[in-house]
Amino acid sequence: MSTPSEPPSPPPSLEDSKHTTEALNNSFQDYRANSLWRLMLRRILRQRSAIVGGIILGMLILVAVFAPVLAPYDPEQVLIGVEPVRKRQSPCIHLLGCPADQPQHWMGIDGNVRDQLSRVIYGTRVSLFIGFTTIGFAIILGTILGAVSGYAGGWVDNVIMRLMDVLMAFPSLLLAIAIVNVLGRGLQNALLAIAIVNVPIYARVVRASVLSIKEQDFVEASRALGANPFRILFVRILPNALSPLIVSGTLGIAGAILEAAALSFLGLGAQPPTPEWGSMLGSERNQVFTAPHLVFYPGIAIMITVLAFNLLGDGLRDALDPRLSFNKPEQTL
């Protein structure tokens, strides 16, 4: 039995081919507009760790934004004479059997008779602010230095990269401590110190990307069409070097938060009465046995935040690094 064959389609008319070209053009435009981000988003959504990290980070951002609504007290309010509480009082949660006539403090009272929960909540603001601003500053400066270094080459490259090598030769925390000691203690100077010690990381990442991209055909084409070096660098090359920067930036925020907490722990970063997790840990470090809640909660908060950024960073790396996606089977939820 033979199947009836379809009649041969007539050759396309001129009008038809016009429509086809238009449709193709439109879909190409759509593709150009959406596909890169969609592809990226799709890949990210396939990374379990990125999703978990993203959710935790989203919650932390919400806590930071809505801190005045969520926190039951002003983080700097001393409760002496306001409530019948004493310093370093253990957590009191009515649901868990704490007498109803006692004021409820979920994370207890700190050494200066302030509500610990409110301080931990406001601490989220400080830590996220530290993470984003320091790494934002480091990325901007590192990108400019790395891009100029990689694109210009020669002695400019040599001078900039040797300077970066010198900065990288010091352990980052020690260098940050040294910078804070020169500039003076305080949150602002700690931010600056952490940003400075992170600049070389991004300068190197960007330089490596620029070196590989600047030899590619589309860059050569732009150059041949007479585009100026500034346009080539910032319009053609840098957008293509974003992926590794995003990944290392996300991971870098975790490191920056830890470094800021370490500086504050040592008394060099945030100063009292600012509610910063590292300084909260540092001021109560001797109470680890007598009032463990005062070191436990800030410690947990630091851990969760750093974990969120690390998970997100790992997921982003897996999603955005083409080498990894070709070699590894994609994870699915």
Next chain:
Amino acid sequence: MKRKSLFFVVMSLFTLLSLGLSACQTPAPIVAPPAAQPTATTPPKAAFVPTSVSAPNCDYGGKIKEIAAVDELTVRFSLCKPDPAFMPKIAFNPFNIQPKEWIEKNGGGGELLSKPIGTGPYKLESWNRGDSIIMKRNDAYWGDKAIAETLVFRWATEGAARLLELQSGTVDYITFISPDDYEKVESDPNLQLLHAEIPNILYVGMTNTFEPFDNVKVRQAIAMGIDRKRIVDHFYPEGSEVASHFTPCTIPNGCDGDPWYDFDAAKAKALLAEAGFPDGFKTKIFYRDVFRAYLPEPGLVAVEVQTQLKQNLGIDVEVVVMESGEFLDESNEGRLDGLYLLGWGADYPHVTNFLDFHFGKDNKQFGNTHPAIYQALERGAQIGDPAQAVAVYAEANNAIRELVPMVPIVHGASANAALKTLVGAHIPPFRSPKFSIMDPGKDTIVFMQNAEPISLFCADETDGESLAACEQILEPLFDYAKDSGEVIPALATSCEPNADLTEWVCKLRAGVKFHDGSDFDANDVIASWAAGIDAANPNHKGNTGAFEYYSYLWDGLMNADE
């Protein structure tokens, strides 16, 4: 060829074995000279030749003109000016006595720093740096022999670590319990909490050479604007007292005059407005993060003062923690341009130890000194009888209240802890615990303090940790009673002054032997004092060479270069 190989194998094995053996060997501890050894070789004693140490005149500003051995068991102290606190001062441990020969042999330094030879109830056995100091009972002690045969000094910086050791029974006695641990110690059936009554004061200092503290109204506003009771109630252990005067009332003449201002935020605010600061101003509060009985939680108190000044007076205070040494230097020199938290623990039981040191004519700590205060103190220092000095010290204390060089906050209570089995455990108000009278019910007492001694040549040390170790081994001419500041005889049996208190003749105890077996006599007293107070003496070397207690308690070192 085979022989050569065999030789190399044997040599390699030998080398490895030697390396292994040397690695296994424990480092040799510093061992004090055995007590009995020198006596066997000591030549027959030569005739006593009295020595002395003196300044050419009293122009150097110090108190001591001459110290001379009159005979083998008599020493005479000649003073440039009367000193009613002479007896309590010479009972202070930095003025301890070591053998003249031992001081001269070491040139005032060297092994003196690590191998003291004293007359105390314990003698040094070994000092294992970074780990412990071991002392053995001095069986030739002139007084009651120590009950425990061995005394071990250990140290741990963290209070929690000390308490853990005590709870586990590896130590018998620990210092400085955190106020938050009092309950834990008291509820433990194996432990005893030992409350200390050590006279001390915490104050908020101000330097009047910096604005706005040059304005007395600003200083008075701060004095009235700090709720000191709130600080004491919430940040100090039971037994602490709001300071009514700079000097604790347990010291004679300490509380003469009017008590300090009551807390009055409205009046303080009005005063600040009168001074030209109706909305407050910006300043700093400096402190060091070091545990002291007068300041058990420095960070908390600094933040509390910060909070109160903002709340009550609108003053924005930045809290600045400084390294301890730098903080002391800067505050002593009057270079801190804000407020600062500092305190004082009594060295000897006399009002001059508190007032003269802080408010004397030459003290730059609070900026320019006030004649109204120091002139009264100078008059008070001429009077031996406390009852006769009441009016003068009332005048001095009232001037301090009026001029407010600082704000006295609290006389802090503190506590040590010990195993219940340690019978006789105590904290004397002055000096360190006397372990010789404690009975652990076993051969050894293990004591844990918060730091390792710097050296055991305490004539040139000021830290309590060094002094605590020295006090078991070395003795001055007098001592303080266990439960009070009463001066009791030690190496001297008596000291008699002349009518105007400018000459003191001290009779020494006969038959006392040093730990090396040598006899104690007046020349040992001269040599020990000369090493400390005479800057031109060849043995005036010590650890840092500062001899701070000699310098500040006797108003300077004699024969020092200008």
